[in-house]
Amino acid sequence: MCVYIEIEDLAANALIEILKKNGERFVTYKTLEEYGAKVIERLTEKNERAVLILSRESTDRMLRNYSDFFMEEGQGDGMGIRLREGITTDKLIKRFRGYLAWDALLAFVDKNSVAKLMTPSYA
Amino acid sequence: MHNVKLFKDPLYGYMELSDSYVSGIIDTAVFQRLRRIIQTSYSPLYPSSVHTRFAHSLGVYHLGKIAGEKLTEEIKKNCPVESPMGWENVKDIFLLSCLLHDVGHAPFSHTGENFFLDDTTTGNQRESLHNTLIGLVDSENFKNDVLSKKSKAAAPHEIMSAIIGIKNFGNHLRDPLGKELFARSITGYKFSNNDKLHSLYNCYISLLNSKVIDVDRLDYLIRDAYFTGFDTVSIDHERLLTNITICQPGGNSGAYELAFRKGAISVIENFVYAHDSERKWIQNHPAILYEMYIIEHIVSTLNEKLSSAENKLFSLECLSEEGQELKNGVRISLLCDDDIISLMKAHCSDDALCKEFFSRQSRRSPLWKTEEEYKKFLLRRAGLDVLKPIESALSKTKEYLRKNSEGEATNSASIKKLEEDIGEIEQNNSPDVDIESIEEQKESKKQILKVMKCLQPHCDNGDIECDFIILEASQFYSGFNKVDFPNINIVFPGNDKMKPSKFGDIVTSLKGYEKSGDNFFYIFYRRSEKQKLIKEDVCNCLIKTFL
Numbered sequence: 001m002c003v004y005i006e007i008e009d010l011a012a013n014a015l016i017e018i019l020k021k022n023g024e025r026f027v028t029y030k031t032l033e034e035y036g037a038k039v040i041e042r043l044t045e046k047n048e049r050a051v052l053i054l055s056r057e058s059t060d061r062m063l064r065n066y067s068d069f070f071m072e073e074g075q076g077d078g079m080g081i082r083l084r085e086g087i088t089t090d091k092l093i094k095r096f097r098g099y100l101a102w103d104a105l106l107a108f109v110d111k112n113s114v115a116k117l118m119t120p121s122y123a
Numbered sequence: 124m125h126n127v128k129l130f131k132d133p134l135y136g137y138m139e140l141s142d143s144y145v146s147g148i149i150d151t152a153v154f155q156r157l158r159r160i161i162q163t164s165y166s167p168l169y170p171s172s173v174h175t176r177f178a179h180s181l182g183v184y185h186l187g188k189i190a191g192e193k194l195t196e197e198i199k200k201n202c203p204v205e206s207p208m209g210w211e212n213v214k215d216i217f218l219l220s221c222l223l224h225d226v227g228h229a230p231f232s233h234t235g236e237n238f239f240l241d242d243t244t245t246g247n248q249r250e251s252l253h254n255t256l257i258g259l260v261d262s263e264n265f266k267n268d269v270l271s272k273k274s275k276a277a278a279p280h281e282i283m284s285a286i287i288g289i290k291n292f293g294n295h296l297r298d299p300l301g302k303e304l305f306a307r308s309i310t311g312y313k314f315s316n317n318d319k320l321h322s323l324y325n326c327y328i329s330l331l332n333s334k335v336i337d338v339d340r341l342d343y344l345i346r347d348a349y350f351t352g353f354d355t356v357s358i359d360h361e362r363l364l365t366n367i368t369i370c371q372p373g374g375n376s377g378a379y380e381l382a383f384r385k386g387a388i389s390v391i392e393n394f395v396y397a398h399d400s401e402r403k404w405i406q407n408h409p410a411i412l413y414e415m416y417i418i419e420h421i422v423s424t425l426n427e428k429l430s431s432a433e434n435k436l437f438s439l440e441c442l443s444e445e446g447q448e449l450k451n452g453v454r455i456s457l458l459c460d461d462d463i464i465s466l467m468k469a470h471c472s473d474d475a476l477c478k479e480f481f482s483r484q485s486r487r488s489p490l491w492k493t494e495e496e497y498k499k500f501l502l503r504r505a506g507l508d509v510l511k512p513i514e515s516a517l518s519k520t521k522e523y524l525r526k527n528s529e530g531e532a533t534n535s536a537s538i539k540k541l542e543e544d545i546g547e548i549e550q551n552n553s554p555d556v557d558i559e560s561i562e563e564q565k566e567s568k569k570q571i572l573k574v575m576k577c578l579q580p581h582c583d584n585g586d587i588e589c590d591f592i593i594l595e596a597s598q599f600y601s602g603f604n605k606v607d608f609p610n611i612n613i614v615f616p617g618n619d620k621m622k623p624s625k626f627g628d629i630v631t632s633l634k635g636y637e638k639s640g641d642n643f644f645y646i647f648y649r650r651s652e653k654q655k656l657i658k659e660d661v662c663n664c665l666i667k668t669f670l
Contacts, residue, residue: 055276097560098567099522102547109555
């Protein structure tokens with residue numbers, strides 16, 4: 001069985017951790033990719049096959065389907081996902097963490113994965 | 124003069140291709156593979172919808188020829204900018220990318236595509252698709268543009284097509300910049316350097332790879348409508364493409380953008396309407412969604428059974444003529460629909476979903492068949508206050524099963540697994556997981572269990588098997604609402620023909636609107652040979668008078 005990590009799961013879980021630890025509401029695509037790679041690594045170590053789905057189509061679909069949660073911001077290397085006003089960690093947890101498999105959730109909150117989110121701009 | 128070969132197409136009549144393209148590209152095994160890949164997954168609903176990617180590729184080339192020639196003509200007429208490659212050469216590269224844009228497509232439409240991304244290994248490092256393409260194009264600019272856009276990346280089949288195109292047909296790309304332009308056209312990675320020259324290259328790229336209108340989408344809309352028999356609005360492709368031009372929204376010193384003359388306005392609307400129709404009434408039909416679910420599951424099973432860390436079923440090697448050997452002594456080359464069918468019969472014949480693929484008699488049926496029926500049955504009875512938590516629970520159930528179970532079915536096995544999962548959460552001692560997430564996991568999984576247990580009692584008498592699938596259909600989202608649609612450039616004749624109007628500013632599109640004004644007016648006048656009435660002058664006068 002292969003676990004597919006989609007961009008909305010990645011963005012939501014990244015922003016939960018960033019918001020809780022630093023109060024920041026923005027994450028660049030670059031940081032998301034690094035975080036995603038670590039999540040995959042964690043799942044693979046636990047003998048789970050996992051694939052990261054990152055594409056223009058899936059990102060556009062996420063921004064459309066979850067437009068009440070996320071918006072795109074920035075340019076070039078600084079482009080990323082911003083959490084909309086009024087969206088709290090509680091709302092994100094409620095929407096995006098309930099259905100995750102337990103192993104997937106552990107991979108998202110693993111300290112090595114989360115470390116990738118804690119860049120100097122957020123520290 | 125080049126020798127040409129003619130291909131007869133039911134949509135466009137005779138399509139002309141040069142002899143060198145026919146013998147050097149179309150006749151090759153790599154391109155002929157497309158004869159055995161069905162374009163759509165619509166045949167469960169429309170039995171005649173068995174047109175191939177081969178025909179579609181020729182169709183896109185044909186439309187690309189009309190569009191490319193028009194764009195090149197407009198550039199030569201209106202721009203003082205010269206390309207070091209020459210604009211005719213740029214056009215030829217664009218046409219090559221039209222012909223080869225699907226040469227790396229996976230079997231069974233887009234269902235198997237994500238398996239191209241499975242590049243994690245437990246052994247030796249395997250290059251990602253992007254790295255392979257970057258290596259082939261060998262351009263620092265391309266590398267920087269691709270790496271900065273990973274989350275806005277091209278679809279896997281686009282990257283694969285660019286790779287196969289360059290590897291197999293690179294002799295047609297005489298210039299190093301030609302390789303880059305070819306790759307960018309297929310993948311849609313525009314030049315981030317938007318000076319005048321590169322902005323014109325970006326215009327060609329947009330003709331093949333755009334969010335609203337491009338020749339790829341144009342062909343498949345026309346082709347799908349014809350072969351399904353689905354009655355939709357007609358698209359006058361010649362009118363659309365012969366009205367292609369360029370503009371400079373930022374003025375004479377600014378970048379160029381693709382535009383359409385005003386004659387294309389009605390066709391642009393029809394184009395979006397036709398796309399909306401196909402998405403709403405065909406792609407979202409439960410028969411199609413269920414077929415895709417079956418194929419996705421079967422392909423995933425085959426991938427598990429046959430792929431090793433190094434040799435994968437969905438890979439460059441399996442698409443090639445040389446092929447490669449997978450697990451169980453299976454050798455695959457020029458991977459196509461036939462291979463998947465054959466592998467299903469050989470390796471998954473006991474799989475319940477495989478049986479459903481081959482025999483419709485055992486297929487699951489939908490409880491309701493349209494979005495409207497769903498709303499009638501649930502919304503009218505439940506009301507919005509109750510519908511919301513139901514939909515939330517259904518969505519969670521679908522997500523949980525899709526991401527965490529074999530076959531995604533609600534049955535006794537998945538109910539048991541979920542109950543075990545809930546037990547595991549309650550015993551949790553991981554310091555990394557916060558209390559809120561644990562509580563949400565418990566709450567959500569209880570809701571999911573409620574949904575599952577809601578379905579179970581209907582099977583207690585044994586007449587119906589407890590074996591349900593929940594699939595989510597996208598809520599219909601019109602192309603008229605896409606961000607890029609109102610920004611399509613429309614050019615009117617006159618002195619400022621290079622300065623476009625935006626489609627959204629001047630056209631009241633076919634969607635629900637509150638009336639924003641009462642009426643609009645026409646002004647008629649008698650023409651004279653001695654003097655021409657200039658409409659800009661009349662309008663300026665009216666505005667000045669009533670300001």
